[in-house]
Amino acid sequence: MRIGILTGGGDVPGLNACIKAATNRAVGDGHEMVGIRRGWAGLLELDPADPETITTHTLSLSPDVVRTIDRTGGTILHTSRTNPAKVRASDEPDFLKAGRVDDEARDHTPHVLKVLEHLRIDALIPLGGDDTLSFALRLHDEGVPVVAVPKTMDNDVHGTDYCIGFSTAVTRTVIFIHQLRTSAGSHERLAVVEVFGRYSGETSLVSAYLSGMDRAIISEVPFDVEKLATFLMDDKRKNPSRYAMTTISEGAHFVGGEMVMGGTADAYGHRKLGGIGAQTGEALKEITGEGIIYQQIGYLMRSGQPDSLDLMVAINYAVMAADLLLEGTHGRLVALRNGSYVNVPLEVVRQGVKRADVDALYDVDEYRPKIRHVDGKPMFLY
Amino acid sequence: MRLGVLTGGGDCPGLNAVIRGVVRRGVRAHRMDFVGFQDGWRGLLDDMTQPLGIAETTGILPRGGTILGSSGANPYRFEGGPEKVAATLERHEVDGLVVIGGEGTLGAAARLAEDGLKIVGVPKTIDNDIGGTDVTVGFHTAVQVATDAIDRLHSTAESHDRVMLLEVMGRNAGWIAVYAGMAGGADAILIPEQPFDLDECCHHLRRRHASRSSFSIVVVAEGAVPKEGTLELPESLLDENGFPRLGGVANHLAPEIEERTGFQTRVTILGHLQRGGSPVAFDRVLGTRFGIAAADLAVAGGWGRMVARKAQDVRDVPLAEALAGRNLLPPELYHEAEVFFG
Numbered sequence: 001m002r003i004g005i006l007t008g009g010g011d012v013p014g015l016n017a018c019i020k021a022a023t024n025r026a027v028g029d030g031h032e033m034v035g036i037r038r039g040w041a042g043l044l045e046l047d048p049a050d051p052e053t054i055t056t057h058t059l060s061l062s063p064d065v066v067r068t069i070d071r072t073g074g075t076i077l078h079t080s081r082t083n084p085a086k087v088r089a090s091d092e093p094d095f096l097k098a099g100r101v102d103d104e105a106r107d108h109t110p111h112v113l114k115v116l117e118h119l120r121i122d123a124l125i126p127l128g129g130d131d132t133l134s135f136a137l138r139l140h141d142e143g144v145p146v147v148a149v150p151k152t153m154d155n156d157v158h159g160t161d162y163c164i165g166f167s168t169a170v171t172r173t174v175i176f177i178h179q180l181r182t183s184a185g186s187h188e189r190l191a192v193v194e195v196f197g198r199y200s201g202e203t204s205l206v207s208a209y210l211s212g213m214d215r216a217i218i219s220e221v222p223f224d225v226e227k228l229a230t231f232l233m234d235d236k237r238k239n240p241s242r243y244a245m246t247t248i249s250e251g252a253h254f255v256g257g258e259m260v261m262g263g264t265a266d267a268y269g270h271r272k273l274g275g276i277g278a279q280t281g282e283a284l285k286e287i288t289g290e291g292i293i294y295q296q297i298g299y300l301m302r303s304g305q306p307d308s309l310d311l312m313v314a315i316n317y318a319v320m321a322a323d324l325l326l327e328g329t330h331g332r333l334v335a336l337r338n339g340s341y342v343n344v345p346l347e348v349v350r351q352g353v354k355r356a357d358v359d360a361l362y363d364v365d366e367y368r369p370k371i372r373h374v375d376g377k378p379m380f381l382y
Numbered sequence: 383m384r385l386g387v388l389t390g391g392g393d394c395p396g397l398n399a400v401i402r403g404v405v406r407r408g409v410r411a412h413r414m415d416f417v418g419f420q421d422g423w424r425g426l427l428d429d430m431t432q433p434l435g436i437a438e439t440t441g442i443l444p445r446g447g448t449i450l451g452s453s454g455a456n457p458y459r460f461e462g463g464p465e466k467v468a469a470t471l472e473r474h475e476v477d478g479l480v481v482i483g484g485e486g487t488l489g490a491a492a493r494l495a496e497d498g499l500k501i502v503g504v505p506k507t508i509d510n511d512i513g514g515t516d517v518t519v520g521f522h523t524a525v526q527v528a529t530d531a532i533d534r535l536h537s538t539a540e541s542h543d544r545v546m547l548l549e550v551m552g553r554n555a556g557w558i559a560v561y562a563g564m565a566g567g568a569d570a571i572l573i574p575e576q577p578f579d580l581d582e583c584c585h586h587l588r589r590r591h592a593s594r595s596s597f598s599i600v601v602v603a604e605g606a607v608p609k610e611g612t613l614e615l616p617e618s619l620l621d622e623n624g625f626p627r628l629g630g631v632a633n634h635l636a637p638e639i640e641e642r643t644g645f646q647t648r649v650t651i652l653g654h655l656q657r658g659g660s661p662v663a664f665d666r667v668l669g670t671r672f673g674i675a676a677a678d679l680a681v682a683g684g685w686g687r688m689v690a691r692k693a694q695d696v697r698d699v700p701l702a703e704a705l706a707g708r709n710l711l712p713p714e715l716y717h718e719a720e721v722f723f724g
Contacts, residue, residue, distance in 0.1 A: 007541075010542075011537065011538050011541035011542060013537070015541075038543075072537055073534065073537035073538070074536075074537025074538055074540055074541035075541045078540070078541055078542070078543060078596070079541050079542060080542075176655055178659075179446065179655055179658035179659035180654055180655065180658050181447075181658065182393060182395075182445070182446035182447025182448075182657075182658040182659065183392075183393050183446075183447065183654045183657050183658045185447055185451075186389075186393030186397075186447040186448050186451055186452045187392075187393065187451075187452060187453065188421070188451065191654075242451075293653075293654050294653075295653050295654050295655065296650075296651065296653075298650050298651075299535060299538050299546070299648065299650050300531060300534060300535070300650060300655075302538060303534040303535050303536070303537050303538035303539075304533065304534030304535075304537055305534075
């Protein structure tokens with residue numbers, strides 16, 4: 001069997017370990033592994049009539065090639081946000097532009113199917129979040145054998161309790177929060193720490209829970225900045241070191257306000273978030289008159305080496321994905337549920353993104369994590 | 383002898399090592415006792431003190447920040463400020479004051495010393511921009527944090543074929559940017575001492591992307607300035623000491639670079655992360671040695687002077703001399719860093 005593997009969406013730590021483990025598992029059993037570069041863009045931009053595009057968009061993976069890749073973060077295959085089912089003129093390779101007169105999104109799925117056939121790829125392992133995996137589902141619907149691996153530092157893919165990258169993102173955030181404490185304390189300030197997480201507040205909520213933050217503002221629950229100011233001033237008064245801190249999701253918004261976005265939408269209709277932390281900092285300064293530390297953790301959450309939990313999950317997901325394909329099972333998403341490795345129908349990604357379980361984990365009145373009755377809960381609490 | 387100790391200005395890793403060094407040396411070698419003034423000069427203006435002895439300074443060596451608290455308050459910006467400072471020192475029967483600070487805090491110290499107050503200074507700032515000394519407490523920790531960030535950002539930059547801008551602190555000096563940039567292998571470094579031409583920087587990036595790499599890391603000092611007439615940047619506001627409020631220049635540069643090169647460009651502003659956390663070994667040793675030297679200098683009556691590092695030695699120089707000019711990055715060092723651009 002000849003298996004293709006690719007990574008799409010934002011990079012996270014653990015992707016290379018996943019690529020390595022899948023390669024070793026498949027090649028060890030006498031199969032072939034082909035890396036497709038730059039996510040779905042690799043298949044879209046590959047022209048079967050032009051051999052050079054095959055060299056630039058694919059990479060034959062052997063145990064020798066992958067031997068040392070798991071020691072670094074990112075993805076050796078590179079990544080993109082391209083969605084071949086919705087390609088705008090600006091992202092379209094010249095050889096597919098025939099007859100193009102407008103900038104309407106076009107569906108190039110038939111081209112991708114042709115490319116897969118040309119590359120003699122029998123099955124695919126795509127590593128991605130809900131956007132990348134929505135096209136994996138499309139290929140599955142077209143009859144391509146697919147087993148998908150969920151990765152996103154936001155931990156927002158349906159059907160699984162865990163996505164590769166989440167643990168490292170939270171680990172980093174907790175470390176940075178503790179580093180900021182000395183500055184916040186020395187200057188007796190209010191600190192606003194903005195974290196990536198798109199439309200899910202889970203990175204904000206879990207980082208705050210694990211680092212003992214005073215408050216956590218999450219994407220799912222619009223917040224009143226006056227109320228937040230009152231809470232933080234109260235927290236500061238009660239803190240012997242005279243400071244207070246809150247996390248805030250990049251996708252958070254004021255009561256009655258909209259998410260703060262910039263830039264243009266990508267092929268999945270998503271725009272860059274960010275800026276709500278700065279706005280909140282300004283508002284807190286105005287209301288309280290206190291000095292503010294505003295810090296975005298941003299890319300530092302997902303760049304660099306994976307922690308051991310992300311390695312554990314990435315390697316096991318890879319072995320499971322290869323296992324499934326080699327035994328002839330496909331159309332599945334490898335997943336963790338209630339602490340066990342399982343596989344679920346890939347159709348779960350149709351449900352869109354998963355949000356933090358506000359009822360179970362968040363106090364909407366106090367703006368902070370509320371975790372009770374842990375007995376019997378899964379490792380990641382829901 | 384009874385010494386007062388204060389830490390002023392932005393906090394930085396290694397302050398606690400200095401405090402511990404002064405107290406340990408003072409108590410053991412000179413039978414001193416101490417009083418801690420809280421929140422920089424504010425503690426002397428508003429008479430806020432805390433006990434400071436062996437017990438209070440035990441276990442603080444590896445901790446970032448300052449156990450005394452800090453502020454940017456300046457006695458010369460308050461009505462009757464200098465008199466209040468003198469009165470507070472008298473009330474607590476303090477024979478001398480150890481002032482640990484950067485340009486703003488030590489500037490006030492130098493003026494007060496000229497007016498007859500018994501003060502010795504200890505230079506601290508992550509920016510490394512104080513004259514009279516080769517290096518200041520906190521600089522090497524900030525460089526390490528920035529270097530770690532560059533190392534990590536490589537994986538994301540490469541995976542996405544992007545240009546990553548990392549903005550670091552340093553005020554009007556490029557020390558952190560050049561040290562971290564050299565240590566992390568930055569593909570371009572923009573600093574205040576060498577006004578940049580963005581087109582030249584973009585040329586480096588295009589050449590690099592055309593030949594061997596699909597990504598680049600650019601380190602931008604917060605005080606970096608474009609060559610006159612090459613790029614308009616919004617004017618910055620002034621802080622309470624009259625310095626321009628820095629930070630965020632990378633946010634203005636990223637869209638310009640993206641437009642000129644066509645490469646996706648993203649920004650990370652390291653901000654307060656480079657001031658917090660545990661000091662690296664160098665800053666612990668430097669802080670400890672400065673602390674010892676400050677206690678010895680007080681006993682020797684070296685008022686109006688600042689402890690300093692010259693080559694491997696810890697010495698002292700007149701405060702006024704140290705503050706006469708900023709320590710900026712020598713051009714030769716930037717030219718060494720340039721070898722690796724593009």
